[in-house]
Amino acid sequence: MPELPEVEITRQKLAPLLCGRTIARIETTADSYFFLTPPAQLKRALSGRRVEALNRRGKYLLAELDDGARLLLHLGMTGQLFADGVSSVRLLTGTGKGSLAPDAQAKGFTPDAHTHLRLHFDDGGPAVYFRDARKFGKVELLAAGARCARLERLGPDALETRGAELHAAAKKRKAPIKSVLLDQAVLAGVGNIYADEALFRAGIRPRTAARRLSQLQCERLVEALQAVMLRSIETGGSSISDYVQPDGQDGGYQDERRVYAREGLPCLQCETPIRRIVIGQRSSCYCPHCQR
Ligand SMILES: [Zn+2]
Secondary structure, eight states: OOOHHHHHHHHHHHHHHHTTOBEEEEEEOSOOTTBSSOHHHHHHHHTTOBEEEEEEETTEEEEEETTSOEEEEEOTTTEEEEETTOOOGGGSOTTHHHHSOHHHHHTOOOOOTTEEEEEEETTOOOOEEEEESSOOOEEEEEOTTOOOHHHHTOOSBTTTOOHHHHHHHHTTOOSBHHHHHHOTTTSBSOOHHHHHHHHHHHTOOTTSBGGGOOHHHHHHHHHHHHHHHHHHHHHTOOOSSSOOOTTSOOOSGGGTOSSTTOTTSBOTTTOOBOEEEEETTEEEEEOTTTOO
């Protein structure tokens, strides 16, 4: 699932493909829960609009339009935003991934039934696609000045918060720190991968009650979280299942993770086997020796 680093890389690489361009027309798949704004309304509202900027809040992207409206995009679990002409095996669904001949894979992507939103521009340049095989992604058009409950619910962006802020939120919570880190109302942008990695770096067990953490521990945790996220942005994010960059490239952070999805493998610091537990229906991996 794309987390803050993957969404930020998407923003950085997609911005030049959107900003300053005028949308000529859009194509969509049939109306579904993917569209928080019905396709017919999107078609009317987006045609002729120029994209002024592409911003990010937590895991949300916001394309700012020249009439003051904003297009909210969320990648969900398997969302992919990219330009026409790119190719990646991650753009093939299910069985196609393994069976397609290399020359067919190299040919580039052709919009398929999962390509829910296709933006075509008046300059005749590459279209931009939003594809999502599992449809947990979201598209919503926010009229100029309209409030958005989804955005208002979010806590501070994980890259901009500080330890004291996390400490203030954590001390009211009995829940395990892992669950509190995943709560987008506490910190926006954190998901399973970077929560596990940050807890490892900070030496904190995922099940520790949030309210038992000292201010110093919260400071270390936020420092660790920002360090792993910035490093992930630097390496192109984690391409573990479907995540692909807007230019079709894979990220490299999956090769640097120390605990996430490493159950049973030796800790890279002390060789103790990494343990996996389930907290709030999400798996958590940690080192029982390095994390106390
Ligand atoms: Zn260890």
